[in-house]
Amino acid sequence: MKRRIFLSTMLLALMIAGQAQDVKNHNLEVAKNLEIFNTLYKNLDLMYVDTLDANKVVTTGIDAMLRSLDRYTEYYPEERQKDLKTMLTGKYAGIGALIRYHQKLKRVVIDEPYEGMPAAKAGLRKGDIILQIDDTLMTDKQTGYVSSHLRGEAGTTFVLKILRPSTGKKMNFKITRESIKMPEITYYGMRPNGVGYINLNTFTGEPAKAMRLAFLDLKKQGATKLVLDLRGNGGGSLSECVDILNMWVPKGVKIVETKGKMKRANSEYKTRLEPIDTVMPIVVLVNQETASASEITSGALQDLKRGIIIGTRTYGKGLVQVPNVDLPFNANLKLTTSRYFLPSGRGITMEEGIKPDIEVKPDTMANITLYLDRLDSTEVMFDYVTEYIGKHPAIGPAKDFHLSDADYADFKQRVIKAGFTYDQISKKQFEELVKTAKFEGYYDEARSEFEALKHKIDHHDVARDLDLRRDEIVQVLEQDIVSAYEYQAGQVQVGLRTDKAIREAERILNTEGEYQKVLNKLP
Structure with missing residues (x-):
């Protein structure tokens, strides 16, 4: 026995000595490399x-x-403190509108005002051309410059001069900057057969409060099932995430655990309150942009068998950051200090993410639609939407709005008349391929194939493609038009019409026994 105690004591002493030596070696390496860097x-x-x-x-x-x-540990020098504050709070002071550079006009224009924000309250519309901010001309400036002048301290006032294309009139707006924050919930409402739908945009701000009000309202309207849409939700506050889950999970249940090198980085987060509803079937929609607190929400519901997940694998951000490590000279460090672990003990990694119980991949956007919507130098789609808005003071509820066949025929003719082309990227890559083929000496041998491919790239049948992709293009047009009247909430409603994931969610919820069958398959 004495021999065993002696050996154990010696082993412990050796381990302590080894650890001390490791620490000493590490400190020496740190000092050496800092001296090298300084010198x-x-x-x-x-x-x-x-x-x-x-x-x-x-x-x-x-x-x-x-x-x-890692990609989340970031240095913020003094001049970037405003960026850090905006990132942490989701707030900035300005007019509350997206702006874009209009390639044909070579001017910055209003793209999309946010509901309830200064731009919308003042009466700015999609397509308004920004001419001047106070005494500073904006007609020769890029988007970043204009944006920096639209932003400023909350409560400050300026005069914005615009040209409205639909009327040809120049107009002055006196606008007071406000603290801008995107709504936590983009849209919520009832779907057929008692299905409630909530599109949660962020976990920054006070989303738990907004979620509680929305959920109670849906129950009041008769919701007996819920679809929670977390697609594109990049996360935010961990405590808000836990409070949201607490609506459907009993008090005292562990939702997530954090583990790091420092003791203070280790924490357990449990639900604190009595829930609202612990039995309502819940389907969570996710995609590759669902991250952080959104992944904890969906993953915890999955682990606790409190809901099922539909969509694609999530982003995979299982790391926790301390956002305000003070540095000298008013600088800051946003520092990764720990990892998330879900109720089952699993982490969330870039390699894995949260895997859906039912995979539903979204439809990919056709090249012609992508170019019309985002890359078209003729701006024919943007101009069509702007003109449509100018001609229609009202369009009725978003859920009932549809472009007519005559509307689309008009749009199609405008596209053709504008000389719209697409696949400029393919053309550039083809030209590079030709150069390489000539340099390596096999171009002449394959000349006929190259020429056939060149003809295809140069001669798209735009009219045929506009007919082929009609439904997809119409949806983009309808979303853009509706957003001018009902903002982001209207966009979501139009998008749900052809949404494969919401259709699958409703099929699962509305088919007797199907939801439980999927739930029972969870480990």
């Missing part, structure tokens, strides 16, 4: 051919160092 910079500053910009060079070094760790 290297001093030599650069002394001998390099040009004068160094200390802020630029050191910040570049810091950013490169942090990139070697």
